[in-house]
Amino acid sequence: MSRPNKLIPPKELLRFLKEENVFIIATHVSPDGDALGSSIALSMALESLGKKTIVYDKDPVPEFYKFLPGSERFTDSIPDVTRGGGQLSPLILLDCNDAERAGIEKLQFASSAVIDHHETARDFGAIKWIDPKSPATGLMIFYLIKELGVTVTREIATNLYTAIAIDTGTFRYSNTTPEVLQVSAELIEAGADPSYIAENLYETWTDSRFRLLQKVLNTLEIHNDIAITHVTLEMFRETGAAIADTETFPGFPRKLRSIKISVLFREIENNYYKISLRSKGRDVNVAKIAEKFGGGGHSNAAGYRIRADFKTAKEALLKAVKE
Amino acid sequence: MSRPNKLIPPKELLRFLKEENVFIIATHVSPDGDALGSSIALSMALESLGKKTIVYDKDPVPEFYKFLPGSERFTDSIPDVTRGGGQLSPLILLDCNDAERAGIEKLQFASSAVIDHHETARDFGAIKWIDPKSPATGLMIFYLIKELGVTVTREIATNLYTAIAIDTGTFRYSNTTPEVLQVSAELIEAGADPSYIAENLYETWTDSRFRLLQKVLNTLEIHNDIAITHVTLEMFRETGAAIADTETFPGFPRKLRSIKISVLFREIENNYYKISLRSKGRDVNVAKIAEKFGGGGHSNAAGYRIRADFKTAKEALLKAVKE
Numbered sequence: 001m002s003r004p005n006k007l008i009p010p011k012e013l014l015r016f017l018k019e020e021n022v023f024i025i026a027t028h029v030s031p032d033g034d035a036l037g038s039s040i041a042l043s044m045a046l047e048s049l050g051k052k053t054i055v056y057d058k059d060p061v062p063e064f065y066k067f068l069p070g071s072e073r074f075t076d077s078i079p080d081v082t083r084g085g086g087q088l089s090p091l092i093l094l095d096c097n098d099a100e101r102a103g104i105e106k107l108q109f110a111s112s113a114v115i116d117h118h119e120t121a122r123d124f125g126a127i128k129w130i131d132p133k134s135p136a137t138g139l140m141i142f143y144l145i146k147e148l149g150v151t152v153t154r155e156i157a158t159n160l161y162t163a164i165a166i167d168t169g170t171f172r173y174s175n176t177t178p179e180v181l182q183v184s185a186e187l188i189e190a191g192a193d194p195s196y197i198a199e200n201l202y203e204t205w206t207d208s209r210f211r212l213l214q215k216v217l218n219t220l221e222i223h224n225d226i227a228i229t230h231v232t233l234e235m236f237r238e239t240g241a242a243i244a245d246t247e248t249f250p251g252f253p254r255k256l257r258s259i260k261i262s263v264l265f266r267e268i269e270n271n272y273y274k275i276s277l278r279s280k281g282r283d284v285n286v287a288k289i290a291e292k293f294g295g296g297g298h299s300n301a302a303g304y305r306i307r308a309d310f311k312t313a314k315e316a317l318l319k320a321v322k323e
Numbered sequence: 324m325s326r327p328n329k330l331i332p333p334k335e336l337l338r339f340l341k342e343e344n345v346f347i348i349a350t351h352v353s354p355d356g357d358a359l360g361s362s363i364a365l366s367m368a369l370e371s372l373g374k375k376t377i378v379y380d381k382d383p384v385p386e387f388y389k390f391l392p393g394s395e396r397f398t399d400s401i402p403d404v405t406r407g408g409g410q411l412s413p414l415i416l417l418d419c420n421d422a423e424r425a426g427i428e429k430l431q432f433a434s435s436a437v438i439d440h441h442e443t444a445r446d447f448g449a450i451k452w453i454d455p456k457s458p459a460t461g462l463m464i465f466y467l468i469k470e471l472g473v474t475v476t477r478e479i480a481t482n483l484y485t486a487i488a489i490d491t492g493t494f495r496y497s498n499t500t501p502e503v504l505q506v507s508a509e510l511i512e513a514g515a516d517p518s519y520i521a522e523n524l525y526e527t528w529t530d531s532r533f534r535l536l537q538k539v540l541n542t543l544e545i546h547n548d549i550a551i552t553h554v555t556l557e558m559f560r561e562t563g564a565a566i567a568d569t570e571t572f573p574g575f576p577r578k579l580r581s582i583k584i585s586v587l588f589r590e591i592e593n594n595y596y597k598i599s600l601r602s603k604g605r606d607v608n609v610a611k612i613a614e615k616f617g618g619g620g621h622s623n624a625a626g627y628r629i630r631a632d633f634k635t636a637k638e639a640l641l642k643a644v645k646e
Contacts, residue, residue, distance in 0.1 A: 171494050171507075172521035181508035184494075185501035198495035203603060204580040207545070214540045222530070257527040280526060 009144045013127050016113055022089040026056040026104055028096040033166030035095040037159035038137040040070040045150040058103035067200040069155040095137040097130055098122040115140055135175035138163025142183055154191025161192035212241035216249055227253030230265035250276040260284050273313050276303045292320045330457055332467045336450050339436055345412040349379040349427055351419040356489030358418040360482035361460040363393040368473040381426035390523040392478040418460040420453055421445040438463055458498035461486025465506055477514025484515035535564035539572055550576030553588035573599040583607050596636050599626045615643045
């Protein structure tokens with residue numbers, strides 16, 4: 001079975017990584033498994049080559065990602081590592097391509113490289129490897145590490161497997177290519193444990209998160225092929241759950257055969273809602289709906305915020321979908 | 324990357340499939356994706372070699388498996404295909420190794436072969452290929468089809484991918500080996516569509532099934548690391564859902580970090596319960612608990628039935644777990 005190996009790291013990126021000795025690896029706020037796993041894996045690979053890395057995220061590592069070996073490498077403050085001229089050490093920006101998404105737009109780096117797979121590309125970074133065809137940044141890091149001649153250890157494999165798993169819905173999304181499964185097979189051979197990773201990703205809910213899910217499912221309203229659920233400030237208070245606990249909630253009503261769009265309204269302040277949209281298949285582009293309210297996202301997952309009471313916000317949404 | 328290729332079909336099985344011309348392919352009652360996908364794929368492969376097959380299951384194909392190409396091949400009556408001597412055509416029994424599990428224990432076949440991956444092996448079948456190391460019967464059928472020199476079509480690939488996906492929890496269980504992912508990659512290359520299959524498997528719930536889940540989650544009781552949920556006859560009536568709709572329900576409370584065992588009590592008659600147990604990790608063998616009540620299963624998934632009211636049944640279970 002031949003590997004298509006479509007993802008080839010640019011030569012200038014390899015040169016940059018070989019020539020420099022101290023790197024600041026940064027990724028986006030609200031980091032997910034791809035952001036975290038890619039950053040840690042690249043940090044481990046570079047350090048095995050005798051380099052020094054600082055791994056930065058403005059936000060803390062979410063509790064349920066702390067099983068990732070090396071997650072303690074993350075810091076929320078960049079030490080004063082300068083390379084002369086008052087500039088910080090070279091930057092590697094991962095899983096986003098915009099300094100603002102990482103909260104580092106005010107800093108000056110000696111040089112910079114961007115490795116990302118998102119579609120909207122900003123004009124940031126001296127060296128850019130942005131490939132929207134890649135299902136995950138973790139897959140790009142896998143090829144990069146191989147090109148650098150670094151052995152994929154069990155710890156690196158666990159981080160990259162998690163990165164790829166999260167961004168492909170553990171192999172359920174349409175970006176699950178043969179290449180994704182072939183690389184994941186290689187990562188298992190290198191020591192990644194699929195069931196250990198899946199249990200940590202999907203089966204470590206707190207009681208309060210589960211109680212909140214119960215309450216949210218009880219709010220389900222169905223309007224033709226649109227499922228609407230909502231969380232009130234009172235539900236957050238009653239259960240002790242936080243907004244981060246609701247991340248996967250909009251996915252649940254997608255289970256319904258009759259549903260094409262699932263919408264979750266979260267009350268984050270009195271009469272102020274954070275709204276997440278999820279759609280199935282390729283028929284409905286929810287990013288287009290979110291854009292009407294000043295939000296954005298991908299075709300199957302998007303969001304926006306609105307100042308209104310629930311009834312008004314819901315009616316505005318239903319109207320926008322109809323259009 | 325070398326393929327370990329541990330699964331080698333026995334020569335006598337290949338000879339049997341080449342020599343005979345009419346086969347009855349049968350699988351177990353309450354067929355799952357592995358039973359259905361394996362049977363259809365083998366039927367298609369044998370027919371492409373000019374053979375005739377009858378694909379039998381005592382139970383009908385569940386509604387949400389009807390997306391499988393070729394699912395209409397299943398019949399619940401075996402026609403009078405005799406090969407002389409009053410015996411039926413040769414049998415291939417799939418995904419079980421016991422004629423009773425398929426409801427064909429009273430029939431006489433001219434000869435028989437068994438292909439299965441379950442641990443408990445009965446003394447049935449002239450030719451046996453039973454390999455508990457295989458994560459799915461579908462994986463064995465994949466190798467068998469290749470050995471027979473049959474091209475894996477898109478239809479065969481969709482059936483085998485579904486078979487493997489179901490029995491590995493779409494690559495989340497501990498039986499997700501590198502081989503599983505390598506073969507699945509090859510099946511995608513042959514035309515299987517991972518997101519189409521996942522949507523059909525996991526996102527085609529009826530409204531009544533979803534409403535029943537809401538009710539069941541509301542019954543959650545936590546006893547230390549044991550989660551107990553239950554369905555009453557009244558809930559079935561109120562929602563219009565059937566017992567088959569509850570198949571995945573015991574898995575939900577596993578999401579809780581604090582839970583090691585999840586138990587669902589389903590009232591199937593007044594004071595008569597069908598009980599399903601699910602455990603996480605390798606610490607708890609729920610088959611041992613089910614055996615105390617005359618049931619059985621696997622280490623992480625088992626079940627039994629009991630005649631008692633809910634309170635009595637629950638207390639007996641909690642006592643059995645403690646022991």
